[in-house]
Amino acid sequence: MSIHSTLLFVLAAVAVIVAVRWVAARTGLPAAALLPLIGIAYALLPGPNIGLDPDLVLMVVLPPLLYSAALDSSLLDLRRNLRIVVSLSVVLVLLTGLLVGIGFHLFVAGATLAAGIAVGAAVAPPDPVAALAVGRRVNLPPKMVTIIQGEGLLNDATALTMLSVAVAAAVGGEFSFPGAVAQFVVAAVGGVAVGAAVAWAKRLARPLTADPLLSNAISLATPFVAYLIGEELHVSGVLAVVVAGLIVGHQTPQFGSGAARLQTNAVWRLVDFLLEGFVFLLIGQQLPEVVKNLRQYDTSTIVTAVAVSVGVVLLLRPAWLVLTQSLPRSLHTRLGGVAEPDADEPASARQVARADRNADRLTVREVAALSWSGTRGVISLAAIFTLPLTTDGGAPFPDRDLLLFCTFVVVLVTLVGQGLTFAPLVRRLGLRANEADQARVRNEARSAAVEAALARLDAVAAEEPESGVAVNTIRAQLLTRLTRYRGRLDLIEQSGSSEMPTSPAYETALRVRRATIDAQREELVRWRDSGRLPDEELRVLERELDHEELLLPKRST
Secondary structure: OOHHHHHHHHHHHHHHHHHHHHHHHHHOOOHHHHHHHHHHHHHOOOOOOOOOOHHHHHHHHHHHHHHHHHHOOOHHHHHHOHHHHHHHHHHHHHHHHHHHHHHHHHHOOOOOHHHHHHHHHHHOOOOOHHHHHHHHHOOOOHHHHHHHHHHHHHHHHHHHHHHHHHHHHHHHOOOOHHHHHHHHHHHHHHHHHHHHHHHHHHHHOHHHHHOHHHHHHHHHHHHHHHHHHHHHOOOOHHHHHHHHHHHHHHHHHHHOOHHHHHHHHHHHHHHHHHHHHHHHHHHHOOHHHHHOOHHHOOHHHHHHHHHHHHHHHHHHHHHHHHHHHOOOHHHHOOOOOOOOOOOOOOHHHHHHHHHHHOOOOOOHHHHHHHHOOOOOOHHHHHHHHOOOOEOOOOOEOOOHHHHHHHHHHHHHHHHHHHHHHHHHHHHHHOOOOOHHHHHHHHHHHHHHHHHHHHHHHHHHHHHOHHHHHHHHHHHHHHHHHHHHHHHHHHHHHHHOOOOOOOOHHHHHHHHHHHHHHHHHHHHHHHHHHOOOOOHHHHHHHHHHHHHHHHOOOOOOO
16 A cells, blocks of 8 residues: 555544544444444455554554553552452463363364464453443443453463464474473563563653653653563563553552653553554454455364354353352452451441452352453454464464454454443443442542641641741641542431432532633633733643643542
8 A cells, every 4th residue: 555545544544433432432332342343344345455464463552552551450459359360361361272272173173282272372362442441431340340451461461372382382293281381481470570670660760751741752662662672581571561561550659740640641541542443443354364265164164163262262251250259268368368447447448458358259240240341352363363374394384264264253253242232231230330439438538638738738837937828828728628528428428329429519519610710711712812812821821721620520529
């Protein structure tokens, strides 16, 4: 394609992504499920198509998406749910790859065990984008979001390592179980070490991050640095990216400036939006590539291979969840005990302690929801497209075209089928976050922060007697906020409901504050239009109002 044609194609893709996002926001349908269908429709039309370059996906697309997801995750919540996350992202991925491989070897004519494990490794790791987008829209409980997100962060490293072992066996004809285990351990430990080192190096660059532009540049480069170092050292670059993102995200509140955080968050949201949109469009466009060479296979062979792939993926996940949750409670205890909070501690502390003690236990409804959250995505396709064309002996890689087709079908069935039905399932199960508990935690934390600020003011007043006027002014503002936060806590306690109680007075105050901000903006624009205010000064004053508006919640909290 020429540069002109490529530019037109990219602009058309952006237009489609924006239109689908608009439709998804108004219909509740996940964009991640709609975009592949549009990609398939485009692939069936005459004209140029965009092929999937696996190296481009694994080296350019995957690192920023994983890093952004890790930044948005909670290291503490992942630790709290570590057993179930590891169970899904490591053990279940390995079992899925192994069972698909055995199924191919037993039921698909002429298929080798290594080739079967290769396709099993490709379809094993869920891509949580669709499930998380739906889950956040229907207000899925934070614990469920953490598990789905944590699984998606860690499972790619497991699957890609397993795939490399299977491909080596299929190409070279040799397989060593101890060697495979050693390779997996080295890749995992090395990836964690590289990720921690990159996060440490980024912390050393703290003096540069005071400038929002420099902070953004470093943030955008970090996932690629972690991935490339990991790959150069022959360890898991994917795991290096995830670990770096988790550590950096955990440390950002301590070592990042407010301006840098605001701008970096906005940049990563845009990166996620565009990359995810292009990725899901790209999935649908691979249809011609994966079906063009299927004529060499019998229909029965194709049906059997697809049935094995889809069947294992759809059935093993709920079976594994039910099995692991049926184990005795003693096997679900966390590493290290959790102390009981004092009776006089805030309700949020007691809530966190209960969550810690029950982190590894899932209810029947949670098991049902997690069973249907395993949507596959572009990582599966990119992984299977990395299969070599030939073995070391020059023979064609066994059943490569059939493996491509099976992977595409699994991705399509889970991404579209599960993606479109996940929201209705969650609503039917009645799984919703406890809005009152979330608001209680926020307002308890706000109150504690204001009380710390008041204590600091007292210290400042004692050290600097001349600051009395400023201290009194700021103290009055803080006391007003503290009264507001405590009033919300009282309202929540009186409500006794899991729904966030509404306050007419609070809603009225929000409307009034928005109205005053709008009036200030309109007046500033009139000043600009009349020539009394330069555009440069308008942008400065407008930014002040934008930050003030950003602090206003979209709803009562």
